[in-house]
Amino acid sequence: MGKPGTIAVWIVGIVLVAILAAMVWQHLRYQDARRNAVHDLQDAFHSSAVLHGVLFLKLAPDTDLFDAMRALRAATDALPGARTVYAGKVAMNGLASSQMVEALGEDVDWDAVALVQFDDRGGYDRWRGDEAVRAAMRGFETTYTHGMQRAALANLGLVQAFLFSRVMQAVTFQPSVLPFEPAPPDAVQVATNEQRATMLEERELGREAVFVANLIKTGTPEEATADARYSGAMMAAMARGGHGPLHMGTAVTLEGDASFDRVAFVYYPGVQYFHDLTGSTFFRNIIGDKRLGDTQSTVTVPILHLL
Numbered sequence: 001m002g003k004p005g006t007i008a009v010w011i012v013g014i015v016l017v018a019i020l021a022a023m024v025w026q027h028l029r030y031q032d033a034r035r036n037a038v039h040d041l042q043d044a045f046h047s048s049a050v051l052h053g054v055l056f057l058k059l060a061p062d063t064d065l066f067d068a069m070r071a072l073r074a075a076t077d078a079l080p081g082a083r084t085v086y087a088g089k090v091a092m093n094g095l096a097s098s099q100m101v102e103a104l105g106e107d108v109d110w111d112a113v114a115l116v117q118f119d120d121r122g123g124y125d126r127w128r129g130d131e132a133v134r135a136a137m138r139g140f141e142t143t144y145t146h147g148m149q150r151a152a153l154a155n156l157g158l159v160q161a162f163l164f165s166r167v168m169q170a171v172t173f174q175p176s177v178l179p180f181e182p183a184p185p186d187a188v189q190v191a192t193n194e195q196r197a198t199m200l201e202e203r204e205l206g207r208e209a210v211f212v213a214n215l216i217k218t219g220t221p222e223e224a225t226a227d228a229r230y231s232g233a234m235m236a237a238m239a240r241g242g243h244g245p246l247h248m249g250t251a252v253t254l255e256g257d258a259s260f261d262r263v264a265f266v267y268y269p270g271v272q273y274f275h276d277l278t279g280s281t282f283f284r285n286i287i288g289d290k291r292l293g294d295t296q297s298t299v300t301v302p303i304l305h306l307l
Contacts, residue, residue, distance in 0.1 A: 026163040027156070034246055037209040038267050039305040040086045042117070042247065045152050051121050052085070052150055052247070053254065054213060054263060055114040056100075056298065058142040065089060068139035069112055070307045075132040076116055081123035086115040087307060088211050088300025091202040091271060092195050097215060097296035099258035100144060108142050113213045113300050115247070115265065124254065146215055147252030148263040155248060165239035177237050180280035196275055199299060206271035206301035213300060215251060216262040219293035230289035237282065243267050260294070271301065 027044075034040045059068060073084045089112055096107045118124040124147070127133055137143060168174075199206075218224055238244035246267050251260035268274045277283050 022163060023160055026159055029242065030159045030246070033209070033243070033267060033269075037269070037302070038086070038211055038246065039209075039302040040115075040211075040246060041083070041304070042085050044156060046117070046150075047119070048151070049120040050150065051118045051124055051252065052148040052249065052263075053116045053118065053124055053127075054146045054148060054215070055112075055116065056108070056110045056144045056146075056213075056296070057112040057114065057140045058108050059111045060139055060141045063139050065111055066303070066306065068136070069114070069303065071139060072114065072133070072136040073304070073307045075130065075136040076127065078132065079127055079130055081119035082127045083117045084114060084304065084307075085117050086113075086211065086265070086302070087304040088113050088213075089202065089205060089303050090298055091206060091210065091301050092199040092299040094195075094212070094297040094299055095295050097258065097260075097294050099217075099260075099294050100215075100296055103256045103258055104142060104144065108144075110298055112303075113298055115213075144256075145254050146258065146260065146263065147254040148247070148249040149252055150247060150249035155246075158245060158248060162235070162239040162244055165236060169236065169240060174236075176240060177280075177282040178240060180276045180282060182276075182279055183281045183284040196278060199271055200275055202301045203271050205303060206274075208270055209302055210268040210271055210274045211246075211300050211302060212266045212268070212274075213296075213298045214262075214264045214266065215258075215260040215294075215296040216264065217260045217293040217295065218262075219291055223291035223293065226289040226291045230286050230291075233282075233286045233289075237277075238266075241269065241273075243269050260296075274299070 031044070034042065059065060069087055073087065076082050076084050090110050093109050101107050116127070118127060219227065235244065244266060245264050247263070247265040249263050251263050253259055268277065
């Protein structure tokens with residue numbers, strides 16, 4: 001038999017290799033969802049100077065969504081220092097920002113959301129002034145852009161936090177919320193049944209993924225405490241279901257005066273899954289704690305691979 005010290009070294013080594021293998025598996029699992037379900041082209045690593053623009057877009061009358069989005073992507077990707085990372089068709093206009101409603105003069109029914117990466121703030125300014133981009137933007141009646149400063153390492157670490165959460169759920173024998181139990185008709189609703197039914201019309205495009213674009217402004221300390229309870233419950237469910245935020249970052253005001261603290265793009269594995277989640281007892285038991293100073297939450301299905 002080996003010496004006790006040697007055996008201990010082997011055990012530690014095996015444990016470390018197992019942990020590393022699990023972390024690699026977790027990264028590849030979420031990366032596969034990013035590329036093949038969400039059709040999101042974000043690189044895992046990027047410069048800290050990179051700025052992302054979150055575009056909310058409403059079509060001009062008699063304009064085809066795919067034609068307009070295809071023109072915008074072509075103009076954007078032709079410009080040095082700019083790249084379309086994600087494009088989505090709106091499946092449900094969820095929570096409307098009071099700041100955006102005030103700035104735009106109405107609660108806009110958005111048709112599409114895009115996420116564009118710029119090398120830096122100067123790249124965004126050049127993009128806004130580019131003639132080809134301006135021409136493509138004429139395909140939209142109303143637009144609004146908010147910025148996101150995205151930390152690459154923090155986003156990579158978030159995926160690993162889901163792995164840790166899932167392991168803790170397993171070793172502490174926490175009960176699963178899956179499959180979701182439908183809530184009774186009189187339960188609290190985050191969206192009307194009509195809105196949720198409309199979302200199901202996007203089953204084909206959203207068969208494998210729903211991507212929810214969120215602009216988030218933190219509320220009062222009391223609201224923040226309540227929202228932390230909601231977020232904790234949702235993050236635990238995401239860890240169990242193998243989904244969650246694929247982009248999180250600090251919000252940056254690029255136009256107007258609307259001020260937010262964070263931006264998050266959250267992946268769910270399909271329209272049907274998201275429909276069942278928002279209509280579940282689990283979700284409606286926690287949604288009352290979702291309390292923010294202001295938020296824009298827009299549900300989309302991926303279309304970048306079709307442009």
